[in-house]
Amino acid sequence: MRTVEWVRDHGGAPAVDLAENIYYRLNAPSNGAPAPSALPQASGTPTAQAPAPLSTLPGTTALPGEGVWQAGPHTAGRASGLYTTFIRPDPLHSSVVAGVARFDQRLVAAHLIAGTKEPSGLGWPEGGQVPPELRSALVATMNSGFKMKDANGGFLADGRTAVPLRQGAASLVIDSSGRVTIGAWGRDVGPGADVAAVRQNLELIIDHGQLVPGLDINAGGRWGTANNQLQYTWRSGVGTDAQGNLIYVGGAGMTLRTLAQALSQAGAVTAMQLDIHNQMVDMFSYAHSSADQLTSTPLLPNMPGPLDRYLRPDQRDFIAITAR
Numbered sequence: 515m516r517t518v519e520w521v522r523d524h525g526g527a528p529a530v531d532l533a534e535n536i537y538y539r540l541n542a543p544s545n546g547a548p549a550p551s552a553l554p555q556a557s558g559t560p561t562a563q564a565p566a567p568l569s570t571l572p573g574t575t576a577l578p579g580e581g582v583w584q585a586g587p588h589t590a591g592r593a594s595g596l597y598t599t600f601i602r603p604d605p606l607h608s609s610v611v612a613g614v615a616r617f618d619q620r621l622v623a624a625h626l627i628a629g630t631k632e633p634s635g636l637g638w639p640e641g642g643q644v645p646p647e648l649r650s651a652l653v654a655t656m657n658s659g660f661k662m663k664d665a666n667g668g669f670l671a672d673g674r675t676a677v678p679l680r681q682g683a684a685s686l687v688i689d690s691s692g693r694v695t696i697g698a699w700g701r702d703v704g705p706g707a708d709v710a711a712v713r714q715n716l717e718l719i720i721d722h723g724q725l726v727p728g729l730d731i732n733a734g735g736r737w738g739t740a741n742n743q744l745q746y747t748w749r750s751g752v753g754t755d756a757q758g759n760l761i762y763v764g765g766a767g768m769t770l771r772t773l774a775q776a777l778s779q780a781g782a783v784t785a786m787q788l789d790i791h792n793q794m795v796d797m798f799s800y801a802h803s804s805a806d807q808l809t810s811t812p813l814l815p816n817m818p819g820p821l822d823r824y825l826r827p828d829q830r831d832f833i834a835i836t837a838r
Contacts, residue, residue: 542746543607543767552611552766552816553577554600564597565616568779571602583616586653587801592837594653595621596799598813603776604768607746612765612776613813615654615797619758622653622835623692626671626711631829633662633669633676642827644834650806651836655824656762656797657750657789658831659715664738667699667714669831679705683714684786686752692838694760696753696784713831719774720753720785729771737787743770748795752833753777753785760835761785764795764813789830793818 568581579599586596595618604610625648628638639645644652659665668679679685681700688694688711697703698718717736719726728736732743750764751773761782763773770787777785789795796819798810810821824832 543604544609545607546609548577548602548609548611549816552609552814554579554598554613554813554815568599568601568614568781571605571608573605574602574608577602586799593621594799594837595619596653596835598799600765600814601776601779603779604772607767607772610765610767610772611814612763612768612773613797613817614776614780615656615762615799615813616755616780617654617760617762617835619693619760621838622760623838624688624694624760625692625834625836626658626686626688626713627824627832627834628669628671628676629830629832630827632658632831638674639672642829644824648834648836649808649825650802652800652802652808652834653837654797654799654835656752656833656835657764657795658713658833659786659788660738660790661830665715667716669713670709671711671713671831679712680714682717684716684718686713686715686786686833687711692836693758694752694754696786702784713833715786715788718784718786719751719770720777720782723756723783725771725774725778729774730769732770737770738790742790745769745790747790748792749773749790750788750795750797751777751785752788753780753782755781756783762797762813764797764817766792766816794830795819796823798824 564583570576570581583597583599586594597616599614627640630642662677667683668677683699685699687703689708690710737743746767748766749768753761761780763776797813801809
């Protein structure tokens with residue numbers, strides 16, 4: 515992945531896009547059972563407070579645990595506000611598995627943390643990792659969006675605008691209380707004294723409860739370079755549901771439309787794409803030991819990133835979720 519990014523950054527983006535488009539189109543997921551390595555094991559305990567199970571694909575037999583929410587680990591003796599599950603969002607490729615995380619924003623707070631290279635190199639207070647003062651309440655971390663040169667949007671955090679914010683861009687906005695709102699900048703969300711951080715990435719993929727038209731066409735490059743929306747690759751996205759819960763989805767073998775369908779199936783009524791491709795899609799939850807040690811668990815067991823990603827300096831910006 516680092517080699518591919520280097521080639522992109524040194525004039526090779528058209529060649530990389532062509533190679534990726536050919537590779538991912540020729541390696542479509544199967545219409546069979548998912549690989550056992552792609553399925554999470556139930557690590558939490560379902561409770562009476564768990565949300566209602568998510569719907570599964572019509573005409574298929576649900577896999578054990580599919581769509582059933584598992585409570586995340588407690589953090590510092592408090593409920594984490596996190597529930598996780600998995601779904602299969604693609605009726606034509608039933609081997610595709612999407613992991614889903616749901617955060618009750620009454621119980622958690624979000625933080626946008628700059629990486630050592632994205633959005634703009636060194637000089638950010640967190641040093642590209644979860645800072646020590648947040649670790650005792652850490653619930654989860656998740657990847658952010660495209661590199662800023664490809665995101666067609668801006669970045670604001672720590673009182674600093676690293677990249678100007680773009681009107682109309684899909685925007686993850688964190689207020690001073692740590693609550694996330696997602697919408698189009700200048701229409702649904704915008705500047706204000708209560709805005710603590712903004713991460714923009716491309717344009718919305720779910721708007722007012724509906725998949726945005728044109729996800730399969732990508733006219734004008736609204737969602738990245740030509741045809742990357744058709745690649746069967748690792749993808750991630752984030753949205754909010756009708757109750758204001760924060761929804762994260764990540765998994766392999768998804769097109770842009772499949773990602774949008776997965777977010778909709780998970781309850782999101784507004785959503786945006788985050789990063790894509792192998793090693794760029796990571797979401798971890800954290801169990802806390804009595805010695806205040808953190809144990810990371812990926813949302814899906816085949817997520818390829820290292821378990822301590824975001825607990826040590828990382829080049830890319832990311833989002834940390836802490837208990838209130």
